[in-house]
Amino acid sequence: MLIRCPWCGERDVSEFSYLGDAGKVRPRDPERATREDWLDYVYIRSNPRGPHLEYWHHAVGCRQWIRVRRDTLTHEVLATAPANQPLGEGAAE
Amino acid sequence: MTLVHQTKDKARAMRRYSLWSVIRGGLSQQEHWTPAWRDPQPKESYDVVIVGGGGHGLATAYYLAKNHGITNVAVLEKGYIGSGNAGRNTTIVRSNYLLEGNAHFYEHSLKLWEGLSRDLNYNVMFSQRGVLNLAHSDGQMDQFARRGNAMRLNGIDAELLTRDEVREFEPNLDFSAKARFPIHGGLLQRRAGTARHDAVVWGYARGADQRGVDIIQNCEVTGFRIEQGRVLGVETTRGTISAKKVGLAVAGHTTELARKAGLRLPIESHLLQAMVSEPLKPLVNGVVTFGAGHFYISQSDKGGLVFGGDLDGYNSYAQRGNLPMVEHVLEIGLSMLPNLSRLRLLRHWAGVMDMSMDGSPIIGLSPIKGLYLNCGWCYGGFKATPASGWTFAYTIANDAPHKLNEPLALNRFERGYVIDETGNGPVPNRH
Numbered sequence: 449m450l451i452r453c454p455w456c457g458e459r460d461v462s463e464f465s466y467l468g469d470a471g472k473v474r475p476r477d478p479e480r481a482t483r484e485d486w487l488d489y490v491y492i493r494s495n496p497r498g499p500h501l502e503y504w505h506h507a508v509g510c511r512q513w514i515r516v517r518r519d520t521l522t523h524e525v526l527a528t529a530p531a532n533q534p535l536g537e538g539a540a541e
Numbered sequence: 542m543t544l545v546h547q548t549k550d551k552a553r554a555m556r557r558y559s560l561w562s563v564i565r566g567g568l569s570q571q572e573h574w575t576p577a578w579r580d581p582q583p584k585e586s587y588d589v590v591i592v593g594g595g596g597h598g599l600a601t602a603y604y605l606a607k608n609h610g611i612t613n614v615a616v617l618e619k620g621y622i623g624s625g626n627a628g629r630n631t632t633i634v635r636s637n638y639l640l641e642g643n644a645h646f647y648e649h650s651l652k653l654w655e656g657l658s659r660d661l662n663y664n665v666m667f668s669q670r671g672v673l674n675l676a677h678s679d680g681q682m683d684q685f686a687r688r689g690n691a692m693r694l695n696g697i698d699a700e701l702l703t704r705d706e707v708r709e710f711e712p713n714l715d716f717s718a719k720a721r722f723p724i725h726g727g728l729l730q731r732r733a734g735t736a737r738h739d740a741v742v743w744g745y746a747r748g749a750d751q752r753g754v755d756i757i758q759n760c761e762v763t764g765f766r767i768e769q770g771r772v773l774g775v776e777t778t779r780g781t782i783s784a785k786k787v788g789l790a791v792a793g794h795t796t797e798l799a800r801k802a803g804l805r806l807p808i809e810s811h812l813l814q815a816m817v818s819e820p821l822k823p824l825v826n827g828v829v830t831f832g833a834g835h836f837y838i839s840q841s842d843k844g845g846l847v848f849g850g851d852l853d854g855y856n857s858y859a860q861r862g863n864l865p866m867v868e869h870v871l872e873i874g875l876s877m878l879p880n881l882s883r884l885r886l887l888r889h890w891a892g893v894m895d896m897s898m899d900g901s902p903i904i905g906l907s908p909i910k911g912l913y914l915n916c917g918w919c920y921g922g923f924k925a926t927p928a929s930g931w932t933f934a935y936t937i938a939n940d941a942p943h944k945l946n947e948p949l950a951l952n953r954f955e956r957g958y959v960i961d962e963t964g965n966g967p968v969p970n971r972h
Contacts, residue, residue: 449863462865466855466970468809483955490967491807491898491954495796497858520810520856523863 452528455510467503469493470515497521503531558662578750583757583779587615589937590775590784592762594618595627597915598790599745600930606752609938614754619761623742626792629892630923631815631849633828635672635733636697639688642948642960643901644695649945650928657927663744666737671827673729677722681832685728702727713824714878721876722833735839741926765802772911788913788937793893795916802909807898807954808917809969812853814862816889820844834873848874854970862891894919899959900972904933905942905950913937914951919972
């Protein structure tokens with residue numbers, strides 16, 4: 449599996465470490481978040497069979513966090529972008 | 542004896558496997574063998590439908606019939622039975638857990654394994670050759686002493702071995718002065734061991750079928766019929782089947798299937814690879830796990846060394862892994878058993894693990910009435926097969942969990958009662 453790092457280009461998967469689902473958003477106001485909000489954020493995962501949005505860390509490369517859309521059935525990396533940018537226009541295809 | 546009685550006896554003798562049936566079959570060129578289970582058409586309705594014809598699904602059907610007298614049951618399998626993780630594991634059976642919620646459940650499973658071949662009248666080749674966890678530091682010995690004591694307090698056998706005792710048990714490990722991670726000792730569970738994965742599936746299938754359960758292969762569930770929060774049946778590639786109760790036992794594919802019933806689960810699907818070498822003369826006596834990296838090895842009855850290690854680490858449904866993990870696993874294997882270096886790999890494969898958020902299984906009720914969940918098996922699915930079926934059958938029959946699977950309820954996450962054996966937190970690829 450090869451992952452295109454926005455800074456280093458296409459690199460082997462062994463250079464990266466995996467954080468997981470990039471679709472999760474921490475409750476914005478912890479004081480007001482309900483038990484269901486926390487349950488959803490901490491434990492519930494969409495875990496799709498197909499395209500999945502996820503965070504990877506180029507741990508033995510440039511050490512940058514990146515956002516990746518990857519197919520969990522074929523392992524095809526569909527798009528990547530720096531972690532602080534959305535996977536839209538300008539994402540490395 | 543009348544002719545009718547003779548015929549009945551003959552039929553029973555044919556169905557029951559024994560030395561006598563083999564000898565008697567010798568008189569007729571062994572042509573008396575019949576298929577071990579039927580291939581029925583699905584009926585329009587059942588009392589219970591089990592989705593998933595792996596070890597867990599078939600065991601559930603078997604115990605529903607045997608323990609609870611519920612025989613109007615169908616097991617629906619999208620491929621052929623045993624074609625998923627039941628055939629993709631390393632066949633290890635053990636109950637060496639630290640935490641109560643797991644310990645009693647897996648110990649019950651081990652006890653069922655001990656009588657399983659006799660119970661099923663099918664040789665599942667359960668071999669109690671021992672599972673040995675290696676320790677490579679004093680700290681690790683302390684940790685093993687703690688786990689061993691916890692096991693013994695829970696009535697489970699455990700022995701803390703010194704380096705010399707480990708050497709006696711498993712002489713082919715690296716005890717040289719050059720070993721990168723010298724062996725300090727180990728924790729041994731002698732009652733643990735391995736079993737034959739296919740035989741478990743076939744034995745439960747045959748036992749369930751003999752009690753009237755319909756095993757329906759090539760029948761994929763595509764949706765659910767749910768009204769007012771109660772399940773009424775399933776849609777399948779072979780038509781609609783109504784059912785009063787539906788149990789899911791589909792391992793790594795639980796998220797996708799449960800989504801069709803509107804459920805969202807604390808599960809990620811991950812790859813776990815395993816490998817088998819060319820056959821050798823006896824080299825490894827029991828099951829040995831490395832303590833300075835993730836590696837476990839045993840030797841099959843055919844002589845092949847069966848081993849595995851970590852998950853690949855990323856979400857996947859591919860049933861095939863990547864080579865960096867193969868290399869990683871083999872590196873660890875070589876540091877434990879340097880004499881593997883010139884061995885050739887025969888096959889390697891990957892299964893899709895339903896990794897739960899605390900590393901322990903989920904088995905019990907779901908928020909939908911009449912729909913039951915059996916998932917989140919992580920690495921532990923194979924050894925759990927008998928207890929999984931046993932407790933799941935109880936849960937379905939009584940619409941309430943058994944004491945053994947009460948701690949494994951889905952709602953433990955929102956209640957804060959997670960069972961996190963490794964203490965890694967809600968990070969599925971670390972369990």
